Amino acid sequence: QVQLVQSGAEVKKPGSSVKVSCKASGGTFSSYAISWVRQAPGQGLEWMGRIIPILGIANYAQKFQGRVTITADKSTSTAYMELSSLRSEDTAVYYCARVVPAAMAYDYWGQGTLVTVSS
Amino acid sequence: QSALTQPRSVSGSPGQSVTISCTGTSSDVGGYNYVSWYQQHPGKAPKLMIYDVSKRPSGVPDRFSGSKSGNTASLTISGLQAEDEADYYCCSYAGSYTFEVFGTGTKVTVL
Numbered sequence: 001q002v003q004l005v006q007s008g009a010e011v012k013k014p015g016s017s018v019k020v021s022c023k024a025s026g027g028t029f030s031s032y033a034i035s036w037v038r039q040a041p042g043q044g045l046e047w048m049g050r051i052i053p054i055l056g057i058a059n060y061a062q063k064f065q066g067r068v069t070i071t072a073d074k075s076t077s078t079a080y081m082e083l084s085s086l087r088s089e090d091t092a093v094y095y096c097a098r099v100v101p102a103a104m105a106y107d108y109w110g111q112g113t114l115v116t117v118s119s
Numbered sequence: 120q121s122a123l124t125q126p127r128s129v130s131g132s133p134g135q136s137v138t139i140s141c142t143g144t145s146s147d148v149g150g151y152n153y154v155s156w157y158q159q160h161p162g163k164a165p166k167l168m169i170y171d172v173s174k175r176p177s178g179v180p181d182r183f184s185g186s187k188s189g190n191t192a193s194l195t196i197s198g199l200q201a202e203d204e205a206d207y208y209c210c211s212y213a214g215s216y217t218f219e220v221f222g223t224g225t226k227v228t229v230l
Contacts, residue, residue: 035219037165037221044122044208044221044222044223044224045157045159045165045208045210045221045224046221047210047218047219047220047221049218050218050219059215059218061217061218061219062217095164095165097165100167100170100176103153103155103170103171103174104151104153104155104170104210104211104212104219105153105155105167105170105171105210106155106157106165106167106210107167107170107176109164109165109166110164111164112164
């Protein structure tokens, strides 16, 4: 059974950075793409970017270009999402999700990590 | 890239059918057969209900079905049940530059 377990909630100051982890178990980590999706309070889902661990190649949504970095450590089956220059609008639950092989959909999701940006 | 357009809410009585639309453009919904649908209960992570426009993952009841016509995709829930009350989001691939775009979300209420 595939599981994605994310790191715990964070409280950050405006202008700082946050790094959220997503540890996978029960599957072949390197073979699947992992995406990051966020959800602001009371709002919808927003795609941020993705990485294919076996290739180490990441792609990002235009909106987050230059502010987000997605990496993966194959040795620990863990993906990371780092968001910099945080502002209050970045307060959200951040999810990692595994991409269904040969499809553009997400079959397994992490439990979500609440990041609160507040002075 | 703008979010795909969904109705804010739909409702139905138990046993009825409801359909949620998801309208995009020829650059996303209309250009690829990579539309997926997610169900999200309050405080929970989204759950995949439909992928590749109309395919159901194992374990998803066949009451849930998906289709697409032009730039609009649809999710139909037949035989509505109380546990179907949730938020639903569509998502479409939008090419190798934009990648993914989600819909605005629809709240389904079971009356």
